[in-house]
Amino acid sequence: MKYFIETLTSNSKSVELPEEFNYFGKLIGSWKFDYVDHNISCSTKGEWHFSWILEGMAVQDVIILPSRETRTEIPHPLTxxxxTLxxxxxxxxxWDIAYCYTGRIMRLEARKQDDMIVLTNIDDEKKKWAFVKIEDNTFHWQNVTVKDNGEWLINADLYAVRTR
Known part of the structure; x- marks a missing residue:
C-alpha cells in the first residue's frame, strides 16, 4: 500500500499546470466544515481532505459527512x-472531474466564472457546485440549481476552516 500512495500522491503541482488555471491549489490540506442543507433545514459538521496526485496535474479529495468525530450510531439525514478526481x-x-460515492458517479467540468470556481454537471447543466470564495484558511462552497430564468437557487452552503 505504501508504494501505491507514494506513486499516486504528489508534493506539489506540476510546473506544466499554468498558475492561472491552478483553481484548486489553495485547497490542498485538511478542512473541517459546517454544512447547511436549505432544502431539508438541516446541518452537520464534516471534514474534507485534498491532495495533489498524478505528478501534480490532478487533485483528489475525500469528503466525509458527518465528520468521523461527530458520527454517532444514529443515522444522520446528511450522510x-x-x-473527487x-x-x-x-x-x-x-478541469475534468469525476465525483464518486456509493452507487453514483457524476461527471463535472470546472471553469472560472468571475471570482468563483464553478463545477457544472455534464449530464444536467442546471446543477452546479461553486467554490464561491477560497482563502488561505477558509472557503465557502455552494450546491446550486439554476432556474429557468438563470437565477441560482442555493440548495446548500458549506463553510470550511483549515485544520492542516
Whole structure:
C-alpha cells in the first residue's frame, strides 16, 4: 500500500499546470466544515481532505459527512463519504472531474466564472457546485440549481476552516 500512495500522491503541482488555471491549489490540506442543507433545514459538521496526485496535474479529495468525530450510531439525514478526481485538461484549460460515492458517479467540468470556481454537471447543466470564495484558511462552497430564468437557487452552503 505504501508504494501505491507514494506513486499516486504528489508534493506539489506540476510546473506544466499554468498558475492561472491552478483553481484548486489553495485547497490542498485538511478542512473541517459546517454544512447547511436549505432544502431539508438541516446541518452537520464534516471534514474534507485534498491532495495533489498524478505528478501534480490532478487533485483528489475525500469528503466525509458527518465528520468521523461527530458520527454517532444514529443515522444522520446528511450522510456522504465520497471522493473527487479533478484532472487538469491542457487542451481545454478546464478541469475534468469525476465525483464518486456509493452507487453514483457524476461527471463535472470546472471553469472560472468571475471570482468563483464553478463545477457544472455534464449530464444536467442546471446543477452546479461553486467554490464561491477560497482563502488561505477558509472557503465557502455552494450546491446550486439554476432556474429557468438563470437565477441560482442555493440548495446548500458549506463553510470550511483549515485544520492542516
Amino acid at each position: 456522504e463519504y465520497g471522493t 479533478r484532472v487538469y485538461n491542457p487542451a481545454t484549460h478546464t
